[in-house]
Amino acid sequence: MNRYTKLTLLREIIVWIAALLLLSPFYFLVNIALKTREDSIATPAFEPALKPTFDNFVNVLASDTSSTLYLGLFNSMLIVVVAVFGLIVLGSTAAYVLARRTSRLSKFAFYMVLIGIVVPAQLGLVPLYIGAQKLGLLGSPLGMGVVYIAMLMPLSVFLYAGFVRALPTEYEEAANIDGASKLRTYIQVVFPLLAPATGTVATMAGIIVWNDFNTPLIFLGGSENPTLPVVIYSYVGEFNIEWNNIFSVLIIAMIPITVVYLIFQKKFIQGFSGGIKS
Amino acid sequence: MSDSLEKTATTSPKRSGLNRGPERKLGASALKHKNMVVHGSWWWALPGLAAVLAVHYVATFLGASYAFTDFNGIGSFEWVGIDNFVRILDDYEVMASLGNTAFIAIGFLVITNIVGLLLALALNRGLKTRYLLRTILFLPVVLSAISVSYIFKYIFAFDGPLNAILAAIGLGDLQRIWLAEPDSALVAVLIVAVWQNIGMAMVIYLAGLALVPQELEEAAALDGAGLWGRFRHITLPMIQPAIAINTTLALTGGLKIFDQVKAMTNGGPFGATDTLSTVIYRNTYEFMNYGYGAAISLVFSVVILAAAAIQLYLTRDRGVNN
Numbered sequence: 001m002n003r004y005t006k007l008t009l010l011r012e013i014i015v016w017i018a019a020l021l022l023l024s025p026f027y028f029l030v031n032i033a034l035k036t037r038e039d040s041i042a043t044p045a046f047e048p049a050l051k052p053t054f055d056n057f058v059n060v061l062a063s064d065t066s067s068t069l070y071l072g073l074f075n076s077m078l079i080v081v082v083a084v085f086g087l088i089v090l091g092s093t094a095a096y097v098l099a100r101r102t103s104r105l106s107k108f109a110f111y112m113v114l115i116g117i118v119v120p121a122q123l124g125l126v127p128l129y130i131g132a133q134k135l136g137l138l139g140s141p142l143g144m145g146v147v148y149i150a151m152l153m154p155l156s157v158f159l160y161a162g163f164v165r166a167l168p169t170e171y172e173e174a175a176n177i178d179g180a181s182k183l184r185t186y187i188q189v190v191f192p193l194l195a196p197a198t199g200t201v202a203t204m205a206g207i208i209v210w211n212d213f214n215t216p217l218i219f220l221g222g223s224e225n226p227t228l229p230v231v232i233y234s235y236v237g238e239f240n241i242e243w244n245n246i247f248s249v250l251i252i253a254m255i256p257i258t259v260v261y262l263i264f265q266k267k268f269i270q271g272f273s274g275g276i277k278s
Numbered sequence: 279m280s281d282s283l284e285k286t287a288t289t290s291p292k293r294s295g296l297n298r299g300p301e302r303k304l305g306a307s308a309l310k311h312k313n314m315v316v317h318g319s320w321w322w323a324l325p326g327l328a329a330v331l332a333v334h335y336v337a338t339f340l341g342a343s344y345a346f347t348d349f350n351g352i353g354s355f356e357w358v359g360i361d362n363f364v365r366i367l368d369d370y371e372v373m374a375s376l377g378n379t380a381f382i383a384i385g386f387l388v389i390t391n392i393v394g395l396l397l398a399l400a401l402n403r404g405l406k407t408r409y410l411l412r413t414i415l416f417l418p419v420v421l422s423a424i425s426v427s428y429i430f431k432y433i434f435a436f437d438g439p440l441n442a443i444l445a446a447i448g449l450g451d452l453q454r455i456w457l458a459e460p461d462s463a464l465v466a467v468l469i470v471a472v473w474q475n476i477g478m479a480m481v482i483y484l485a486g487l488a489l490v491p492q493e494l495e496e497a498a499a500l501d502g503a504g505l506w507g508r509f510r511h512i513t514l515p516m517i518q519p520a521i522a523i524n525t526t527l528a529l530t531g532g533l534k535i536f537d538q539v540k541a542m543t544n545g546g547p548f549g550a551t552d553t554l555s556t557v558i559y560r561n562t563y564e565f566m567n568y569g570y571g572a573a574i575s576l577v578f579s580v581v582i583l584a585a586a587a588i589q590l591y592l593t594r595d596r597g598v599n600n
Contacts, residue, residue, distance in 0.1 A: 008404045015400045019411055022476070023418075025429045028439055032432070045439040093318065094326030100317030109327055116334035120534070120582050122558060122575045124337035126344060126568055130351060150333035153326050172317060182318060211422035213537045214555070218563055229424040233541065236428055243432050250425045261420045265413050268420065272478060273485035 033057070033247035040244040056248040065235070069249065072231030073256070075141045075220075076210055079227060082145030083152065083209045084202050090149065091156025091201060092194055096186065098157065099164040110161065116154035121215075129218055139223025144216060148209050156201050163197035164190075200271035203264060210257055228253050342579075344572035351566050362573035372574055375552040378464055382553065383532030383585075385468045386475070390528050391521075393472070394479025399509075402487045412484065416477035423474060427541035430470045431457065434542075460550030463543050467551050470538045475531065479524050486520025487513070522593040529589050533582050554578045 032040050033056055034049035060066060098110040128147060129138070137143040171193065175185040191198075213229040220226050226234065232253055236246055261268055345362055349355035366372050397415065401408045418426060433439050434456035441453045456462045490513055498508050514521075536555035539545060545552035545560070558578060562571025 004404060004406070011400060012405050012407065015397070015405065015411060016407070018397070018400075019415055022473070023414060025426075025433060025473075028433060029429050041437075045437075045442050090326040090329070093322035097318040097320060097323040109323070112335075113327070113330050116330050118583065118586065119334050119338055120575075120579045121333075122555075123341035123572065123579055124333055125341070126562060126572055126575070127337045127340040128333065129563070130568070133351075147333070150329035153330050154334065157326060157330075169317075186318060186322075207420055211420075211424075213422065213424050213540070214559070217540075218559075221563075229422050229537075232422075232424050232428070236541070241435070246428060247432075250428060254421055254425055257420055257422075258417070261417065262413075265416070269412065269416055269481050272416075272419070273481040 029247050029250060032243050033251050035244055037242065037244050056244045057252065060245055060248045060252070068226070068231050068235075069252065071224075072226055072228040073253075075225050076228040077256075078141050079145045079148065079216075080206050080209050082142060083148035084205050086145065086149035087152055087156040087201055087205050088198055091153055092160045092191060092198065093186070094153070095157045095160030096164050096190060096194075099161040100169075110157075113154050113157045117158060121151055125215070125218060132219060139220055139225050141220070141225050141227075144219055144227075147215065147219065148205075148212075151215075152205050152208065156205065159201050159204070160194060160197050163194055167193055199264075199267050203268050203271045206260075207257070207268070341572050342576050344568050345576045346573075347569045349569040349572075351568055355569065358569070362570050363577070365570065366573060366577065371549055371552060372554075372557055374549050375554050375557045378551060379533055379535070379553045379555075381464060382468050382471065382535050383529060386471050386532035386535075387525060387528040389468075389472045390475050390479045391524055393476050394524065395483050397476065397480045398483035398487055399513075402484060403492070412481065416481055418474045419477045421474070423471075423537035424541050426474050427470055427538045430466070430473070431542045434466050457543050458547055460547055463547060463551050467535065467538050467542060470542070471532065471535055475528070479528065482520050482524050482527075483517065486517035490516045518593070518595055522590065522595075525589055525593055526586060529585055530582055533578075533585060554581070 028045060031049055032045070034052040034054075035043065036051075036053055036055065039049065039051070060069065094113070098106050098113070132138045132140075132143060132147075167190070171189050172185055175189045180188070211229065212227075213233065216227040216230050217233070221230055232249060235249055240246060346357055346359060347355045348358050348361075401411050405411065435441075436455045440456065444450060444452050454462060456466050494512055495508050498512055503511070534555055535553050536559070539551050539553055539556050540559075543551040545556045554574065555578070558571055558574050561567050561574060565571075
């Protein structure tokens with residue numbers, strides 16, 4: 001191992017200074033959220049909240065407009081659950097079939113799916129939007145979840161397929177010899193072995209869906225069922241500068257994802273940097 | 279999954295061995311091959327494949343075909359050939375947004391990668407708190423771009439922290455309303471995008487650096503190679519896959535910038551921060567010009583695919599890793 005020298009200590013200190021500088025925006029976020037409306041205007045931005053108050057949080061959570069905030073939280077969670085569930089079930093089975101079969105057809109289908117990762121979604125959104133409009137699905141969170149399943153399917157198949165390929169076939173053969181049906185082999189033997197890929201798909205797709213703004217703005221904007229980013233966007237609008245309240249809303253919106261991230265941070269980071277290993 | 283579907287779709291290996299089914303010709307010798315275990319059934323892949331086909335192919339081609347129409351969502355439409363594309367050339371807004379998008383994409387690509395790589399190199403080896411640092415530096419990546427943009431909207435505001443810092447360190451002359459002036463507004467959008475994605479580039483570089491054997495660097499150091507020499511001739515070639523991934527992600531991500539602009543400036547002042555994505559959104563979903571919006575989308579898609587292809591070619595593995 002490397003020796004911990006004075007130079008290493010110096011490097012450690014420099015990185016910490018850089019990190020604190022980089023993360024300084026969070027100081028303003030928390031600081032202003034803890035100030036009263038008057039203090040947020042009258043005191044300098046740097047000055048710590050000397051009389052910290054949670055009034056802003058109470059205010060945005062209990063005011064007339066707070067129901068939209070709860071609705072946004074609920075819708076975002078619902079859509080993430082639907083999308084991630086669909087991507088795990090349909091993505092893993094599709095990847096399993098495509099990666100295990102050796103026919104030309106399965107290879108062709110696999111590459112067809114992969115191209116979907118590269119094709120920008122923008123062009124396809126217009127017909128989907130018009131279609132959803134005609135079917136009265138605009139503003140439906142479940143419909144939104146289904147759209148995400150289709151949009152992110154190539155990513156899910158790609159991640160699962162890489163994992164299936166690395167999995168020896170002996171497990172399936174053993175299960176087969178023991179007389180397990182294909183479905184049972186898959187559910188009880190293969191799928192549990194794919195757990196790391198499932199984790200990656202869940203974290204990556206979860207983050208993408210939870211934070212996406214463009215798609216829900218198109219499909220759910222102005223509807224009664226916005227997602228959290230759309231709620232925040234409508235809340236701030238162009239002229240709202242009540243930063244103490246805005247930042248309280250932002251913090252409330254950030255808490256769920258931050259908690260999930262801190263619990264599963266290793267999985268998140270591995271998932272996002274995982275492309276390297278292949 | 280009904281049984282009859284199973285039978286028609288595939289035949290299990292046991293059946294093919296015992297029964298005189300269609301696979302009999304393969305005979306006992308083929309049974310020894312692993313491939314005789316038939317994995318899953320095509321029916322399982324069908325929903326996923328159908329979803330991909332519907333959204334990534336049918337919808338995309340349909341959307342592309344709108345580009346040659348004057349479709350506005352109501353009633354019938356007519357084919358107008360390349361009229362929409364001719365109109366793009368005369369559309370100042372679109373042409374300006376092309377320039378802005380290129381500026382942001384290139385700036386995003388260069389700065390995110392340089393800062394991300396520097397951070398990765400700094401905390402790659404020996405730091406006691408490297409995992410803690412990695413965790414907190416990656417945090418912005420998991421937050422929504424909308425939230426992050428609003429934090430920075432405050433920082434760039436007239437009475438915000440940035441102007442306060444400038445005043446405090448005696449650079450009060452530089453104070454301005456950052457998001458209200460064309461040049462500084464575009465740079466501000468770039469800064470927010472870079473800030474949020476440095477952590478992403480960093481962890482990908484860290485994963486790449488983890489694969490560089492330390493012995494190799496030590497051997498080179500013994501041979502008298504300096505810090506720069508080791509980086510240039512050992513580290514850099516070996517992290518080539520990480521560079522390829524990071525630059526591709528940054529380039530496509532930079533070209534698609536939308537949330538930050540929508541939240542901070544909505545394209546203003548005077549279109550100075552309009553990107554292709556915001557112009558497409560406005561024309562398509564605000565003005566309901568589906569035909570024209572699709573035409574800009576088509577140009578946008580071609581730009582992204584071409585940029586990604588060129589970029590992948592430039593950062594291809596030139597065989598140094600073999």
